[in-house]
Each structure stands twice: as structure tokens, then as C-alpha cells.
Amino acid sequence: MQKTVVNSWNEWDPLKHVIVGRADDCHIPPEEPALDAKVPEDSDMRGQWGRRPQETIDRANELLDNFASILESRGIRVDRPTPIDHSKPAMTPDFRTESQFGCMPPRDVLLTVGSEMLEATMSYRCRWFEYLNYRPLMQQYFEHDPNFRHESAPKPRLTDADYHPDYLSDKIGVEKRLKWTAEKFFVTTEEEPLFDAADVLRFGRDLVVQHGFTTNLKGIEWLRRHFPDHRVHTVNFPGDPYPIHIDATFTPLRPGLILNNPQRRLPEEQRKMYRDNDWEIVDAAQPAHNTPPPLCYSSTWLSMNVLVLDPKTVCVEKSEVYQAEQMDKLGMEVVEVELRDAYAFGGGLHCCTADVFREGTCEDYFP
């Protein structure tokens, strides 16, 4: 039996143990405020809900299993979640929604910081119970690693007070959305702390957190108080009309180098700490596709949702030829992984994983 140790401080140190999601029983959940705000007005997702077609589940599982095998063949240990019944309604004394989401993607739910794995509050009602898919693994890590800290952020109430009613329309238009997001007027209110783990990037002592639809300022303040030995930075990407989850927008590849989505550039005034410490922020290559695949929540920028295996090696989706070419020019060895047919289940190669162990310690990259 391999020794289990939970330890990961950043997005690039050599990866040795990881969780890869499963597509089993994934659902398109019914309408609800924060979820609808993310679905583009011309998307084929509008007005649909129910269990995803079985053939798409099978295909996504084939790709996820294959990704797990590629990682294992490179000596990386892979764990998988245990799906709960996602057809059951999510119901608390405060809300009810008719189905759940799935056990994809793990990166949205689990934030690993050192020896801690923190279950995020989440901000969609349909994802309130998603942590249950990972509880068997959390119990296993708790059993085998005496230093593992299993934490859960305060469960939010997710009443209507958590959402701005202005966003409850399917006729807002991209222009108004861009104006609102530039003004930092997002669908979530400041009623209570809310965050999704995928809004957080780890840079050793520094945590960089996107303020947007799925993470509010109280959520960021909660993280600041929860990690008192870290510096927590709030970032915004005003060019994004649907700002959720930072990992198709800002992608650190190794110390000193970050890819930034050219349509969602980090504002000048938020670049100081990188500039002062000689970090380079380069525009990511264009996606290879003009549209996302069918029934997909995400944008075509999943092209830059890559999984870094170590500072010289990166997994890139097989069809994303421009992104792979750019990685090559940046001196990275590219591992091609086919995943596009699983994008609809919640994201790309970074999204569908969650770190358990990377070598290395907590370093200060921005002294």
C-alpha cells in the first residue's frame, strides 16, 4: 500500500497524487439564479434540464478513464470519487432544487493548501451536496495521513437574498453584462461568504482569488481569515461577461510565468506584485474551436485549462493545437490528452482534477 500524504502548495510543482472526476449520473440541473447567470443567452443549455444522455456520459467516462491512465503511466497516483445519486433533489430548510450536478469537476469543490483539503461553500444550490462525492476519499486520507486537515467552509443558506434579481433575465445582453462585470456588479450579493474552489489559484504563500459570479468579497475575506499565514489577493477580469472560475483566464505554468486570456486581461493596477518580482504574464494562444461542444457551460477558452505536471511538463487537450504550439515555444513538454467530449461535464484538464500531493514546500514567490 502506497503511503498517503496530502501536500500541495501551488499549481506547478511535480504532481504525484491527484483526484480525477467521473461523469457518472451527471445532470443538467433546473434553472436557478447563479447557474443561469453563467449560461450564455444564445446557449443550447437554456431551458434544458435532466440527466445527461447516457452516450455522452459513457464517452466522457472513457476520456476521463484514459486521462487517469495517462497520469498513472507517468507514475502519478490517481483516485476517483464515489458518485452519489445526483437525480435526488437538493433540499435544505431554505431551498429546494430538483436535481444535483454530478461529481465533475472536482477542482470546483476541493481546495488543497498544504496538508489541508477545504470543501468550498459553493454558490449553486444544485452543488450544495457535491462534497459528498469526495467524502470516501477524505475519510481515507484522514485515516492514512496523520497530518491531513479535512476542512469544510460554512455551508451557505443560498436563499434568494444571495442573488441580485437583475440577473434573473435571459435578455440582458452581452454589452450590459460587460458593463456590470466591469463595475463588479455580479449575480451573487454579499449576504454571506460564498466561494467555489476553482476561483482560487495557489502560488505558495500567495492565494489569488477571482471575485465574480461564484465568489463574493465575503468569501474572499473568509479565506483570508481561514489562511492567516497566506496573503490573499482579489483579482478581476473585466472582459469576461460570465466570470466564474479563474482557470480558463489566468494559468500559472511555473515560477515566473503565467498565461492570461487575451479577452480577459488582468487590469494594470492588479499587476504590481508580478511586475515587482519579474513574473511574466503572456497572452494565451487562441482556442482551436469557435464554439464549445454541445450542452457545455464553459467557453472555448478551456483551451488554456491545462494541467501542469511539473515546471517543464503540461497536459494540453489534444485538439488545442495552438495552445500546444505555444507551450512548446515556452519550453514545456506537451502531453496531449483527449478530453473535448467531456468538456460539457464541467470543464477541462485542470477542472476535472484536484491536487492531493505535489512535491515541494510553501515558498514566497512575491517577497
Ligand code: NVA
Ligand atoms: N469562466 C470559465 C469557466 C472555465 C473553467 C469559462 O471560460 O467558461
